[in-house]
Amino acid sequence: MERIYINGARMLLRSRYFPKEFRLKAKHKYTAIIGLGGNIGNTARLFDRFLNLILKDRRFAIMQSSPMLVNKAFGYASRDYINAVIILKTSLYAKEILKIMQHFEKRFKRVREFRNSPRTLDLDILYFSAKSYNDNVLTLPHPGANIRPSVFIPLGLMKGV
Template identity: 35%
Template sequence: MSVKAILALGSNLGEKEETLVRAIGDICSHDKIVLRKISPMAITEAVGGPQDQPDFLNLVVEIETSLRPFELLHFCQSVEQKHHRVREVRWGPRTLDIDIIEYGSLEMDEPDLTLPHPLAAERAFVLEPWARMDPAAQLEGQLVSKLAEQADDFDGIIEFRDAPVVCA
């Protein structure tokens, strides 16, 4: 059985755009994942974590997958590791970050995975690209576009770029 899932990808170290494009390619390479939609890329100020971080490049993808939630989490973490993700400082600079925002309508709160993502409704750097990808998208019964407008970091979105062409 396939489930629609929303993943948020971000990078603020190295060749950010190349990293995101390659990461999406890695995601598409899994035989239990199909890429359905991809948002424009957003250049955003870093939110939280250490001061004076480089700007992030963020995007959101909609996938269809038959992986179970923890299988998807472990796969996403393996893609992060492939792109030299180092976990030293919480919300610190990183080559690649992949968060599972939604997994169908599943709600869960486990030590390693909470769904929907507990901070997604407050993060314009996730919400605004998602709303541009799917204007009708909802998170916990609210329009993603409205949540984006209310997010504290909405003014930290610097610009948008066209989505990369991957998995063609």
């Protein structure tokens, strides 16, 4: 018998970087919460590779990462997704972060075939220093961030959040 919990949430995974608290000193002025998702390839390994790259990027200081959540795909029925959340500090503005995250998605061979299509790596800015923003390029907080189990479960498992 298959067990499905909270709207398709199935189980938690751990890896080298998920979950983890980082002891980085950050002089950056903004806090961003980034959602990671994917369901093509070895997603857990891709998440670790992404975090390894961003740890080397001086524009960001990773503060904490959540456990990875395996959950049922929504929208388009496909393989289960793996999702996680990271909290980082930066001095960049939200739209600059968006461009950088889209660059990382391309680097990890993300293809946008259709809405909610399977993907190697999906990076979303969920929250940005308690700011609200809405235009045709970026909406903050991210629509659905407060109601999606793929966000609120990993975020709720983090310390001090």
